[in-house]
Every structure is written in structure tokens, then in C-alpha cells.
Amino acid sequence: MATDTKARILDAAESLFADHGFPATSLRDITQEAGVNLAAVNYHFGSKEALLISVLERKIAPVNRTRLAQLEALETAAGADPVPTEDLVRAFLTPLFETWGKHGQGLPKFMKLVGRIHAEVDQDVRTKFIKQFDTVLQRFSAAFHRGLPHLDAIEVQWRVLFLVGSMAHTMTWGGSIVTMDGQVCHDPEEIFEALIQFSTAGMGAPVLQPVAVASRRGAR
Amino acid sequence: MATDTKARILDAAESLFADHGFPATSLRDITQEAGVNLAAVNYHFGSKEALLISVLERKIAPVNRTRLAQLEALETAAGADPVPTEDLVRAFLTPLFETWGKHGQGLPKFMKLVGRIHAEVDQDVRTKFIKQFDTVLQRFSAAFHRGLPHLDAIEVQWRVLFLVGSMAHTMTWGGSIVTMDGQVCHDPEEIFEALIQFSTAGMGAPVLQPVAVASRRGAR
DNA sequence: GAATAATTCAAACGTTCATTTGAATCATAC
DNA sequence: GTATGATTCAAATGAACGTTTGAATTATTC
Numbered sequence: 001m002a003t004d005t006k007a008r009i010l011d012a013a014e015s016l017f018a019d020h021g022f023p024a025t026s027l028r029d030i031t032q033e034a035g036v037n038l039a040a041v042n043y044h045f046g047s048k049e050a051l052l053i054s055v056l057e058r059k060i061a062p063v064n065r066t067r068l069a070q071l072e073a074l075e076t077a078a079g080a081d082p083v084p085t086e087d088l089v090r091a092f093l094t095p096l097f098e099t100w101g102k103h104g105q106g107l108p109k110f111m112k113l114v115g116r117i118h119a120e121v122d123q124d125v126r127t128k129f130i131k132q133f134d135t136v137l138q139r140f141s142a143a144f145h146r147g148l149p150h151l152d153a154i155e156v157q158w159r160v161l162f163l164v165g166s167m168a169h170t171m172t173w174g175g176s177i178v179t180m181d182g183q184v185c186h187d188p189e190e191i192f193e194a195l196i197q198f199s200t201a202g203m204g205a206p207v208l209q210p211v212a213v214a215s216r217r218g219a220r
Numbered sequence: 221m222a223t224d225t226k227a228r229i230l231d232a233a234e235s236l237f238a239d240h241g242f243p244a245t246s247l248r249d250i251t252q253e254a255g256v257n258l259a260a261v262n263y264h265f266g267s268k269e270a271l272l273i274s275v276l277e278r279k280i281a282p283v284n285r286t287r288l289a290q291l292e293a294l295e296t297a298a299g300a301d302p303v304p305t306e307d308l309v310r311a312f313l314t315p316l317f318e319t320w321g322k323h324g325q326g327l328p329k330f331m332k333l334v335g336r337i338h339a340e341v342d343q344d345v346r347t348k349f350i351k352q353f354d355t356v357l358q359r360f361s362a363a364f365h366r367g368l369p370h371l372d373a374i375e376v377q378w379r380v381l382f383l384v385g386s387m388a389h390t391m392t393w394g395g396s397i398v399t400m401d402g403q404v405c406h407d408p409e410e411i412f413e414a415l416i417q418f419s420t421a422g423m424g425a426p427v428l429q430p431v432a433v434a435s436r437r438g439a440r
Numbered sequence: 441g442a443a444t445a446a447t448t449c450a451a452a453c454g455t456t457c458a459t460t461t462g463a464a465t466c467a468t469a470c
Numbered sequence: 471g472t473a474t475g476a477t478t479c480a481a482a483t484g485a486a487c488g489t490t491t492g493a494a495t496t497a498t499t500c
Contacts (some may be wrong), residue, residue, distance in 0.1 A: 005477080023243035027458060037479055042459060044477095050432035056303035158390075158414045163390025166422075173381065194378045202386075205421030208413055225447080247488065257449055262489060264447095441500100448495065456487070465478065470471100 006044050008034040018112035022052055060114060062134050066095035071139060082147035086200040090210060092140055093167060093199070097192045115172030127189050137164070151207060164198045172193055225262050234275050238332035241270055279319065281335060284356050286315035291359060294339040302367035307397040311361055313387060313419070317412045335392030357384070364423060371427060383419045390415055 012034035016025040027048055031038045045051040070091040074083045096114065137160060145156045170191060232254035236245040247268055286384040290311040292409045294303045316334065357380060365376045390411060 021239065021243065026456075028456085037477095038458095039460080039480090040478070083404055088468065155414055158411055159418050161390060161393065162386035162415060162418045165387070166385040168389055169385025170378075170381060191378055193428055194375055195382060197381050197425040198382045201425030202418035202422035205417040207300055246486075248486080257447095258448070258488095259490080260447085268488065443490105444499075446497070448494100449493085451491085453490065454488100455483080456493100457482105457486105460483070461481085463479085464482105465476100467476075468473100469474080 005034075005036050005040055008036055008046060009041055009044065009051070010058060011053055013051055014059070014113055017052065017055065018116065021116055027184070055113070061115075061132065063095045066098075067092055067136050068139060070095065071143060075143065082149075083143055085144065085147050085204050086127055086196070088140060088143055088147070089203060090198055091198045092136075092163070093192065093196060096167070096171075097188060112172050114130065115168045115170070117168075148204065155207070159203050159205075166195060166202075168198060223358065225254075225256050225260055225306060228256060229261055229264065229271070230275055230278060233271055235331055237272065237275060237337065240334055263314075280337070281352065283315045283319060284352050284404070286318075287312055287356050287377070288359060291363060292314065295363065302369075303363055305364065305424050306362050306416070307418055308367070309383070312356075312383070313412065313416060313420050316387070316391075317408060332392055333352070335388045368424065375427070377424075381422050382422060386415060386422075387391060403410060403425045 009030060013025070014027055016033060020029075028038060029040050030051075031040060033041075041048065045054055071083075071088070074087055074091055091188055141153075141157050141160050144160060145151065145153055146162045148156060152157075229250060233245070233250045236249055236253060240249075247261050248258060251260060254260075261268065262272055265274055290310070291303075294307055294311055361373075361376050364380060365371065365373055368376060371379075377382075405437045
């Protein structure tokens with residue numbers, strides 16, 4: 001079955017890319033984990049890099065589409081008013097975490113992959129795939145700015161960068177969070193809500209007065 | 221000159237690890253960039269992985285030491301009172317950004333490296349080096365919790381994770397931020413202050429009421 | 441300046457990598 | 471049931487990898 005082979009490769013690649021990253025994962029690792037022949041990857045996908053693109057397309061493209069759809073729904077509902085910041089944060093983060101529940105098996109591999117993609121992928125792969133993601137960022141940045149008109153456009157972009165960073169890092173390392181007394185938390189819902197609280201507050205943070213900046217610098 | 225060779229290797233490795241990541245950078249890339257013989261890396265450092273450790277030690281270990289020193293100074297000054305959240309955020313972020321000014325040349329490579337380290341490095345390298353960083357995280361988490369007693373300990377840890385994520389992502393990608401009208405911002409001071417505002421507000425975000433969580437979930 | 445140690449060097453080591461090849465196997469349609 | 475196309479397979483290709491080697495070179499010590 002051709003479909004089965006392709007899907008097994010995609011699953012194995014997703015899992016291994018998530019755990020060890022793209023450069024450190026070999027096609028032999030992938031095909032062995034998938035239980036298929038080594039040549040199958042190049043037969044079905046053309047190259048290792050094309051496989052990565054396919055892995056990303058399969059899981060992340062729908063997430064970005066949902067993000068944009070939710071954003072448009074929010075803007076339509078808000079009419080002339082700006083969409084509340086927290087609603088925007090939720091529209092940005094929810095589609096990612098909802099894919100979680102659909103798979104269910106423990107800590108989802110593809111979330112770690114998402115985290116890695118934002119930090120690890122080389123510039124050319126990034127530009128090849130991430131154009132779609134950049135569109136999402138631009139649209140959300142504009143929407144955030146509408147609700148935070150006192151901020152510079154560039155300041156909004158930074159805050160969106162910070163938001164993405166929190167999200168990506170949580171994807172990668174959220175599974176290995178350990179409390180001081182040795183307990184591990186695996187509940188995605190709780191981390192998700194905590195991230196939303198953190199991000200919403202961060203996005204809406206007050207602007208620092210320049211004079212205050214100077215006086216506070218290098219606090220000790 | 222032995223010292224010179226070692227330093228040139230460290231500089232080249234720092235730059236290339238930052239640009240392309242650890243697995244994607246070969247010793248041949250490094251030695252060519254450094255203008256030294258291929259065997260010099262194994263002679264002076266023992267292995268590629270040991271070279272990475274050395275690169276990290278040279279730049280990041282002092283940062284973590286400064287962080288802990290600033291934290292202790294803050295706690296001493298505060299006495300029985302908890303240290304203000306913003307002061308803790310600054311004590312955590314300032315040492316990293318200050319290394320910036322010391323080097324000056326454009327966007328510092330080692331900052332990108334720092335960003336990558338938090339997302340890319342394999343588990344064993346991470347555990348080998350990051351133990352020191354984990355200590356820093358634990359100490360700061362405890363200090364944050366003292367000023368945010370209404371939060372669970374685990375919630376504080378999450379927020380510190382978010383903070384680290386914002387920081388790491390900014391290190392890696394902050395240099396490629398572009399405004400909607402095509403302008404690029406390279407001023408580290410501004411990004412730094414924006415990050416502090418974002419993180420301070422995020423760390424001190426209110427806790428969501430459980431009932432409110434349920435009603436808001438899946439907002440559209 | 442001879443002896444000793446430290447460093448550099450070109451070359452090779454064995455391994456692993458992504459990719460290709462061509463025959464074998466499978467499914468499908470006539 | 472034979473022909474056709476799609477897929478799988480074992481094997482090989484050539485390149486790149488980290489590392490090692492032993493001689494050549496440089497620096498240090500007496």
C-alpha cells in the first residue's frame with residue numbers, strides 16, 4: 001500500500017525530527033522506525049528536505065489556516081472595534097493546542113517539532129515554508145496594533161516575536177518541566193491557559209517612559 | 221601560537237554554530253574559517269562536542285554567574301521583603317544583553333548561539349552543560365514565587381519557561397525583525413526594554429478563575 | 441645549539457550520510 | 471493470465487563526516 005508507506009514515513013519523520021532535530025536525524029533512522037525500505041523516502045518525497053516540508057505542511061499548514069479563519073471571524077464580529085487582545089492571543093494559540101487533543105498519545109511529537117522549526121531550521125527551508133507563517137504574523141500584528149494603538153508598530157512586532165518565542169519554547173521543552181519536588185506536569189490544558197495569561201499580559205504591557213528606562217537600567 | 225589557534229577556533233565555531241547550528245556545522249567549516257589545520261580542533265579540544273562545551277563555557281558561564289550575583293545582591297537589599305518582579309526580570313536578562321555592548325560588532329553571533337542552545341542542543345549535551353543553567357532557573361523561580369505567592373510553584377515555573385522562550389527566540393531571530401514598511405531595527409536597547417516590559421507584565425499576570433477558563437475555552 | 445616538548449600539518453582512517461540504480465515484487469486492467 | 475504501471479528491495483555510489491596518525495615544524499629549556 002503506497003498510502004500506508006507515505007504515512008508511516010511522515011509519522012516516523014515527525015517523531016524523530018521532533019526528538020532529535022532535522023540535521024541530526026538520518027533517513028536510515030526514519031525508514032527503520034517506519035519499517036520501510038531506505039529508498040522509499042526518495043521515491044515518495046524526492047529528498048530529505050522535501051520530506052521535512054511535507055511533514056510541516058501536513059500538520060502546520062492547517063493550523064495556520066485555522067488561525068487566519070479565527071482571526072477573520074473575530075474581526076468580523078468586532079466590526080469597527082478592535083478585537084480584544086486576549087481573544088487574539090487565543091486565536092493564535094488555540095489552533096496549535098487543539099491538534100493536541102486530536103492525537104492524544106502522550107505529549108505530541110509534532111508540538112516539539114513546531115518548537116524546533118522556529119529555532120533550528122536553516123534559512124532556506126525557513127523561507128521556503130515559513131512565508132505562510134509570516135503572513136499569519138503580519139495579519140496578527142496588525143490586529144494587535146489596532147487594539148494597542150499607543151504602541152509603535154515595531155513594538156507590536158517585537159511583542160509578537162516574544163509571544164511566538166514563549167509558544168515555541170513551551171512546545172519544545174514544556175514536556176520536561178519538573179517542579180522542585182520532582183513532580184512532572186503533563187497537562188496541556190494547564191500549560192496552555194498559563195501561556196495565554198502570560199502572553200495576554202505581556203502583549204498589553206504598559207510602555208515604559210524613556211526617563212524611567214534610563215534610571216532603571218542596570219538595576220542591582 | 222597555541223593561544224591564538226585556540227581562540228580563533230572558538231571564535232569561528234561560535235560564529236558558525238550561531239548561524240547554522242551545531243549539527244549542521246562541520247569541523248572543516250570551522251577550521252577553514254579559523255584558518256587553522258583540521259586536526260587542531262581535536263588536538264586542542266578533544267572532540268567537536270567538547271568544542272561546543274568550550275564555546276558555551278567561555279561566553280555563557282560568566283553570564284550565569286552574573287545573574288546569580290545580581291540575584292543575591294537584590295535579595296540582600298530586599299531583606300525580608302520579596303524582590304520586585306521587574307527587578308528579577310532585569311537581573312535575569314541584563315547580563316545577557318550587556319555582553320552585547322562589550323563586543324559591539326553588528327548583531328553579536330553568540331546571542332544567536334544562546335538562542336539556539338535552548339532549542340537545538342541534544343539532551344546529553346544539554347544535561348552536561350545546562351546543569352548550571354538549571355540552577356539559575358531554580359533560584360530565579362524561587363525568587364519570583366516569593367513575590368507572587370498567590371501562584372502555584374508550578375505556575376511560576378511555567379512562566380519562567382515562557383520568559384526563557386521569549387528571550388531565546390529574540391536572541392535567534394531578533395536580528396531579522398522587519399517592520400511592515402520594510403525597515404529593520406537593530407537597536408538592542410529597544411528590543412531589550414521591550415522584552416523586559418513584556419516579560420514583567422507576563423510574570424505578574426493575574427491568575428485566571430477556573431470558571432472563567434471553562435467559559436472562555438475555544439473562543440471564536 | 442642540542443635536547444625536549446608543544447604544536448602544526450597533510451594524509452588517511454573507518455563510518456555514515458543522502459541519493460541512485462536496476463532487478464524483483466506487487467497491484468491493476470484488459 | 472498476461473501486460474502494464476506502481477512500488478519495494480538489496481546493493482552500491484560518491485561525498486562528507488569526526489577522528490587518528492606520524493612526520494614536520496616550531497617553541498622552550500638547559
